[in-house]
Each structure stands twice: as structure tokens, then as C-alpha cells.
Amino acid sequence: MSCAKISHSVSRLARDQRLHHASRTIFRSRSTASPSANLIESKKRRNDIFNSQIEIQKERIGRIEKINVLYKGLPKETELVLNKYISTPYNVAQHLSQWVVKRGVLALVDDLKLWDMHRPLESDCSVQFLNFDDKDPFHVNKAFWRTCSFLLGAVVDNAFKDNISVTLHSFPSPNVKSGSFVYDVKLGLDDWEPTHDELRMLSAEFVSLARKGLILERLEVTADTALDMFADNAFKVEQIPDIASSNPGNMIVLYRVADHIDISRGPMIANTEFIGRATISAVHQLQTDLGKLYRFQGVALPTGILEYTVHKLNIGTQHRYMSNKMAHHNTGVYILLPTYMNNFL
Structure with missing residues (x-):
């Protein structure tokens, strides 16, 4: 092994040892420790409520209605017939090409409303996709x-x-x-x-x-449901009523990634x-x-x-x-x- 490779290996080992030492001070080690029982229970409860709200909202859809969606963009404008409150801009992209799917960061509905890619569409509309390389991103x-x-x-x-x-x-x-x-x-x-x-x-x-x-994942819930979900966080409990009062229908917008849930208006x-x-x-x-x-x-x-x-x-x-x-x-x-x-x- 060359001196350069040995030096690099020693440097990498020293760095790993420093990080391991840091993990022994205040951070949880991914390899040896799991989250506390309280954190696990808190996350489980929040996710259980999130999942139950998804099911409740699906049941409210009832009979599936069709909507007309006009895609505006490359490679060409395309008219699609999709499912109201079920189909999303991401589904629109899937109907077009993998190239469109890979590029779609955010959607613009009816040339006006910013829309999450995985948020169900609610009516007849047009859809465009926004990307990092747009002229004005x-x-x-x-x-x-x-x-x-x-x-x-x-x-x-x-x-x-x-x-x-x-x-x-x-x-x-x-x-x-x-x-x-x-x-x-x-x-x-x-x-x-x-x-x-x-x-x-x-x-x-x-x-x-x-x-x-x-x-x-995006989900709208009532203020009462949000208060129940974040009952263990005094900051969120204080913020929720004010946030709800400024939103249509006094609703709270939540997002989830993996098992983490938080409040944000998005997108x-x-x-x-x-x-x-x-x-x-x-x-x-x-x-x-x-x-x-x-x-x-x-x-x-x-x-x-x-x-x-x-x-x-x-x-x-x-x-x-x-x-x-x-x-x-x-x-x-x-x-x-x-x-x-x-x-x-």
C-alpha cells in the first residue's frame, strides 16, 4: 500500500474515532441504541392518528367521480381523465413519462395554485410541473x-x-x-x-x-385532532389555535416523512x-x-x-x-x- 493510501486510511480512522467519541457524549448511537420508550410511544400515537385520519378521509370520498386534467408542458399538452380526490399531480406525471416523473418537484394547478406532487386533485384543472432549472425557480x-x-x-x-x-x-x-x-x-x-x-x-x-x-405526505386535520396529536409538545399546543384561525375551515396542514410528523402550510x-x-x-x-x-x-x-x-x-x-x-x-x-x-x- 502506498504512503498516500496509508495516510488516507489513518486519517479516515481518526475521523471515525472522533465521531464515535462524539456519539458517546450527547448523541444516540444508531448501531447500539434505539429511541426511548417515550419517544417511540409518542411517534406511534401520532402516526396512528395520522393513519386513522387518512382512512376517515378516504371513506368520505364515497362514489368515485372523474375529473378532466389538462397537462401543460413538455413533451406536449395532454388531456387526462382521472379520479377526483384520489389522483395526484404525481399520477399525472406517471401517465406521461418517467422523464417527467423524475423532474417534477412541485405542481402548479390552474396557473395559480402551488400544489404538492402527492396531494389529490379536487376538481377539473390544468397542471404544470415546476423544476429547479426553471427560468424563475x-x-x-x-x-x-x-x-x-x-x-x-x-x-x-x-x-x-x-x-x-x-x-x-x-x-x-x-x-x-x-x-x-x-x-x-x-x-x-x-x-x-x-x-x-x-x-x-x-x-x-x-x-x-x-x-x-x-x-x-400531506394531510389536513381539524385543530382538535392536531391538538390531540401534539399533546406532548407545549409549543405546538400553543401554536395550533393561532394557525387554525388563519386557515380556511380552521384546519391544520400536517406533513409526514417516515414516522416524523410536523405542522407546515407547505408546499x-x-x-x-x-x-x-x-x-x-x-x-x-x-x-x-x-x-x-x-x-x-x-x-x-x-x-x-x-x-x-x-x-x-x-x-x-x-x-x-x-x-x-x-x-x-x-x-x-x-x-x-x-x-x-x-x-x-
Whole structure:
């Protein structure tokens, strides 16, 4: 074995040992520990209610009605007859081609309404698909950052050992120009400042979840049902009435990925496989009226965007010197590349 290979192997071993040491401090080890009984029960109860609501809403559909759906886009406009309250934009894409299926990030219904790819269509309508390489991908970018924040909540909720309390608060509306995604969390830790290796561990968990290629399920429920689902989270219980009062019919919009459920008005991207390289770059302490919260912050790139960006900017290997700089390319995706991103480039 060459000296270079030996050096690389030693470096990799040292890194793995550091990460293992970090896992022994505050994080749950994926290989040796499972979530606490309380967390398992809480998630099971929430998912049981979610599943029962899906069945209740399916039963309300009754006799299946047909709707006319006009697809607008490449390769050509197509008229389809689909099932009301059952068929989704994703099903529209399936009727067209695998190429359309793979590209569809978000749907636009009747040239006006942003629509999740897996949300059932409710009436005769037209459907277009929005992608990251659109001339103006603003809405796709917002859905991307929103989805990343949602996944970040899922990662943090499962990351810490049982003796550290974790209560998810919320994630602010995405700001495309900020170039990052965040989630605010209350932790049973005093003045925690994550180490580089702890951030790497969180990043690895985030990337692992995204690479599972999970769909984002959307469900509308009553405020009472939402209060029942989140009875163990004082923050959510306080937020739900205000959110419901501003929504039509006082409904609450929920999303689920794997067994993680959270509140968001959406829309989200169709599938986590659209999330490419990512890193959790920082954790900030926030002093609020609710006490101390920790704001977890990350950056990510849509699948395939990084290579395109590097080519357009003609930066080649110089990307490692872009730490803490903001880069913008003509697809409209804003990219923040902090030092931690070097781990993924």
C-alpha cells in the first residue's frame, strides 16, 4: 500500500474515532441504541392518528367521480381523465413519462395554485410541473428550503440521548436569499456549543435520511385532532389555535416523512431524493420569551445542482476557498458554502 493510501486510511480512522467519541457524549448511537420508550410511544400515537385520519378521509370520498386534467408542458399538452380526490399531480406525471416523473418537484394547478406532487386533485384543472432549472425557480427553491427545515426537525428529534429532553418549536418561513434552512428547538442542555464533529454527525444523519428517497405526505386535520396529536409538545399546543384561525375551515396542514410528523402550510418538494449534498453548519443560542432555544442551521443543494454551479462559475477546485461566501448562479438558487460544506464537496 502506498504512503498516500496509508495516510488516507489513518486519517479516515481518526475521523471515525472522533465521531464515535462524539456519539458517546450527547448523541444516540444508531448501531447500539434505539429511541426511548417515550419517544417511540409518542411517534406511534401520532402516526396512528395520522393513519386513522387518512382512512376517515378516504371513506368520505364515497362514489368515485372523474375529473378532466389538462397537462401543460413538455413533451406536449395532454388531456387526462382521472379520479377526483384520489389522483395526484404525481399520477399525472406517471401517465406521461418517467422523464417527467423524475423532474417534477412541485405542481402548479390552474396557473395559480402551488400544489404538492402527492396531494389529490379536487376538481377539473390544468397542471404544470415546476423544476429547479426553471427560468424563475423561486417557488421551487422555497419548497426546497422548507422541506430541508422539516427534515432537520426530524433529525434533531431523534439525535440526542434519552437523558436530554428535545422539544421541537418551529421553523421560520424560508428565505431563499438567506441560503440556509433552520429549525428552532428547546434542549435540556446548558450553553451547548456543538463541536465540529458533532455537527458532522448531525450532517451525516440528515444526508442519510434524505438519501432514503422518501415522499412527503400531506394531510389536513381539524385543530382538535392536531391538538390531540401534539399533546406532548407545549409549543405546538400553543401554536395550533393561532394557525387554525388563519386557515380556511380552521384546519391544520400536517406533513409526514417516515414516522416524523410536523405542522407546515407547505408546499413541500415531492421526494427527499431531490436533496443533494447538505451539511448542518451551525447551532445558535436564542434568548426568547419562551426561554433559551437552539436554532439549528444547515445548507443544502438540490440533486445535480452542485456540478452545474461549479461548471457555470468555472471555479473547479477553488470551491474550497469559498468558505462563508455567497454564490449565486443563473438558476436562481442561492448557495452558502461555509467551511463545514468542505466535508461534502
